[in-house]
Amino acid sequence: xxxxxxxxxxxxxxxxxxxxxxxxxxxxxxxxxxxxxxxxxxxxxxxxxxxxxxxxxxxxxxxxxxxxxxxxxxxxxxxxxxxxxxxxxxxxxxxxxxxxxxxxxxxxxxxxxxxxxxxxxxxxxxxxxxxxxxxxxxxxxxxxxxxxxxxxxxxxxxxxxxxxxxxxxxxxxxxxxxxxxxxxxxxxxxxxxxx
Numbered sequence: 527x528x529x530x531x532x533x534x535x536x537x538x539x540x541x542x543x544x545x546x547x548x549x550x551x552x553x554x555x556x557x558x559x560x561x562x563x564x565x566x567x568x569x570x571x572x573x574x575x576x577x578x579x580x581x582x583x584x585x586x587x588x589x590x591x592x593x594x595x596x597x598x599x600x601x602x603x604x605x606x607x608x609x610x611x612x613x614x615x616x617x618x619x620x621x622x623x624x625x626x627x628x629x630x631x632x633x634x635x636x637x638x639x640x641x642x643x644x645x646x647x648x649x650x651x652x653x654x655x656x657x658x659x660x661x662x663x664x665x666x667x668x669x670x671x672x673x674x675x676x677x678x679x680x681x682x683x684x685x686x687x688x689x690x691x692x693x694x695x696x697x698x699x700x701x702x703x704x705x706x707x708x709x710x711x712x713x714x715x716x717x718x719x720x721x
Contacts, residue, residue, distance in 0.1 A: 530601065530610075531637045532617040533717065536689065537644030538681045539674065540652040540659070541702040542709050543620045546644065549710045550618055550717060557610060561593060561621035564600050585676025587684065590627040597622050598635070625684045629691040640720035641692055642713050644702030649678055651703055 533556060535543045544560055551558035565588065568575035574596060581588045588596075604610035610617075616639065623629040646652055656674045659665055689697060698716040702709055 529635060529637055530612045530617060531639050532619045533639050533720070534623075534641040535618055535620045535644065535713075536641060536685065537702050538646060538649070538652050539677045540655040541644040541646050542706060543644060545706055546642075546710050546713050547618050547620045550713060553714060554717060556616050556618045556717075558618045558620065559600075561597055561619075561624075564596060568596075583673070585673040585680065587624055587680055590625055590631060593622060593624070594628055594631040597632070601635075623688050623691075626688055626691055629688050638692060638696060640717070641689070641697045642716055643689065643697060643699045644709060644713075645699050646702040648703060652678060 535547055537543050544562075547558035547560065550556055565574075565578040565582070568578055570576070570579060574592065577592060578588055587593070601610070605612060617636075619636070623632055653671060653674050656665075657671065698720070700709060700712045700716065704712075
């Protein structure tokens with residue numbers, strides 16, 4: 527696979543990554559790619575679909591090698607069908623890398639241009655957002671408070687550590703606890719400054 531350029535968006539579950547990513551894609555043309563959406567789009571009868579469901583139902587992350595394999599196949603499919611041109615397009619990656627091991631596995635394929643971190647320190651805000659999203663979107667991984675707490679813990683222990691794998695100059699921290707419009711505005715400003 528060709529070397530692809532990408533921006534990364536980080537934040538705990540419910541921090542607004544998907545909302546900001548979709549708006550940023552619509553505004554700037556960057557291609558928003560959520561590994562969560564890729565996983566949820568897997569056939570539930572497939573081996574990978576069953577694997578994802580078992581981890582999601584426990585609030586855990588899918589194993590690194592499986593995540594990177596599915597991600598790579600998906601990207602390859604976009605390139606093969608001319609939906610992504612690595613010579614001119616960039617991705618906004620949401621949900622990968624989620625561990626230091628994933629960062630290592632993708633570093634020869636993904637050139638990171640900048641990283642946006644949506645920070646929320648009050649986890650009750652996240653829990654409230656996720657339970658609300660579960661009711662609106664029917665997301666099973668958001669519907670159970672104990673699963674939500676497990677996902678937040680996974681983020682704290684694994685995903686937040688990924689940032690140490692990148693230079694501080696690539697990272698912009700954004701207050702994710704403000705309104706969705708403010709979070710988007712601040713992220714858009716950081717994106718423009720990083721371009």
